[in-house]
Amino acid sequence: MGEARYTISELAREFGVTTRTIRFYEEKGLIHPLRQGQNRIYTSADRVRIKLILRGKRIGMSLQECADVIDMYDPDHNNAEQLHSLLGTIEEKRKALLQQKQDIDDMLAGLDEVQSLCLDALAREQEPTS
Amino acid sequence: MGEARYTISELAREFGVTTRTIRFYEEKGLIHPLRQGQNRIYTSADRVRIKLILRGKRIGMSLQECADVIDMYDPDHNNAEQLHSLLGTIEEKRKALLQQKQDIDDMLAGLDEVQSLCLDALAREQEPTS
DNA sequence: ATTTACGTTTACGTTAACGTAAACTTTGTG
DNA sequence: CACAAAGTTTACGTTAACGTAAACGTAAAT
Numbered sequence: 001m002g003e004a005r006y007t008i009s010e011l012a013r014e015f016g017v018t019t020r021t022i023r024f025y026e027e028k029g030l031i032h033p034l035r036q037g038q039n040r041i042y043t044s045a046d047r048v049r050i051k052l053i054l055r056g057k058r059i060g061m062s063l064q065e066c067a068d069v070i071d072m073y074d075p076d077h078n079n080a081e082q083l084h085s086l087l088g089t090i091e092e093k094r095k096a097l098l099q100q101k102q103d104i105d106d107m108l109a110g111l112d113e114v115q116s117l118c119l120d121a122l123a124r125e126q127e128p129t130s
Numbered sequence: 131m132g133e134a135r136y137t138i139s140e141l142a143r144e145f146g147v148t149t150r151t152i153r154f155y156e157e158k159g160l161i162h163p164l165r166q167g168q169n170r171i172y173t174s175a176d177r178v179r180i181k182l183i184l185r186g187k188r189i190g191m192s193l194q195e196c197a198d199v200i201d202m203y204d205p206d207h208n209n210a211e212q213l214h215s216l217l218g219t220i221e222e223k224r225k226a227l228l229q230q231k232q233d234i235d236d237m238l239a240g241l242d243e244v245q246s247l248c249l250d251a252l253a254r255e256q257e258p259t260s
Numbered sequence: 261a262t263t264t265a266c267g268t269t270t271a272c273g274t275t276a277a278c279g280t281a282a283a284c285t286t287t288g289t290g
Numbered sequence: 291c292a293c294a295a296a297g298t299t300t301a302c303g304t305t306a307a308c309g310t311a312a313a314c315g316t317a318a319a320t
Contacts, residue, residue, distance in 0.1 A: 009266070019267085024308060038315075039267055059233045060190015063307070069237070072244045080255055083248050090241050090248075097234050097241075103189045104227050104234075107199070111220050111227075114202045118213050118220070125210055139296070149297090154278060168285075169297055193277070 006042040008033075015054055025053060030067050059100065069093065136172040138163075145184060155183060160197050189230065199223065 012019045025031050026040075031049050033040040049070055056066035068089075077086050138149045155161050156170075161179050163170040179200055186196035198219075207216050 007266085018309080020310085021308065023268095028307090038269095055233050055236065058190075059230050059237070060188075069240075073240070077248075080252060083252050083255075087245065087248050090245050094238060094241055097238055100189050101231060101234055103185050104231055106185065107189070108224060108227055110199075110203070111224055115217065115220050118207075118217050122210060122213050125213075137296080148279080150280085151278065153298095158277090168299095 004044045004047075006044075006047060008040050008042065011042055011047060011050060015050060017054070022050065025050065025063070028063055028067070030063065030070065059097075134174045134177075136174075136177060138170050138172065141172055141177060141180060145180060147184070152180065155180065155193070158193055158197070160193065160200065189227075 008019045008022055012022055022031075023040075026033060030053055031042075031046045033042045033046050035041065052070050053063070053066045056069060057063075061069070072086060072090065077083055138152055142149045142152055152161075153170075156163060160183055161172075161176045163172045163176050165171065182200050183193070183196045186199060187193075191199070202216060202220065207213055
């Protein structure tokens with residue numbers, strides 16, 4: 001396992017984003033690729049961070065929120081103060097996520113209803129057995 | 131039930147948004163309040179639509195996507211062609227929502243892990259029983 | 261030697277979703 | 291009647307998250 005390395009276009013292709021996007025995430029401080037001369041060279045850690053960013057985006061998080069969540073995984077919190085603060089942050093985030101799940105379930109239920117109505121309408125249009 | 135009516139500031143207060151936001155949604159064609167002279171007057175249908183918009187936003191949908199979803203509930207689709215198209219749209223949206231639920235569950239699992247690590251670290255800091 | 265492919269930096273452009281401010285009307289209220 | 295509260299329109303400002311283009315370096319392939 002020689003620590004996998006990736007070029008920017010490799011990652012861009014894998015994740016279906018542009019290289020501009022990946023550079024933008026770096027510009028915003030979300031990733032910190034190495035350099036080989038002038039060229040950026042990405043480690044598997046960078047790759048994971050990009051995956052986390054895109055996951056966050058899929059559920060509507062801003063890049064800043066993504067950064068906040070990713071930072072939780074980092075060993076930047078040494079003293080008890082910071083640990084307690086982090087625990088609070090985690091609780092807040094958990095509540096928000098649970099609310100989101102509820103919202104999604106509600107919307108799914110709505111889709112089910114609409115779908116039923118559609119199917120009924122189609123059935124009636126097909127066989128006017130009156 | 132005399133069809134409840136609301137002023138713009140009533141709804142703004144209820145939903146915790148500004149009146150500007152509500153007017154903006156109208157500008158974008160998501161709601162169509164009545165007029166009493168020059169003033170806007172909102173029905174309970176408008177109120178429901180606002181609620182749906184805000185729910186959509188909570189799960190990261192754009193206003194356009196919110197509009198699309200809300201339109202599904204409307205009786206605007208008469209022929210079989212449109213009904214089939216709508217069924218397709220519903221399926222797509224359902225898939226996206228299920229993916230979002232998966233993403234949320236993954237993130238919740240991550241939070242659980244981080245929380246455990248925090249608690250462990252705090253425990254060790256409290257009682258160095260070695 | 262010159263395309264071709266990939267990389268770089270710098271910088272201006274764009275869209276969405278409002279915020280903010282100005283200038284004005286209408287409607288009670290002391 | 292003055293004035294405060296809530297409404298209106300019009301319009302410019304702002305932030306996030308990139309898109310797009312220019313101008314350039316480097317290295318492999320023809």
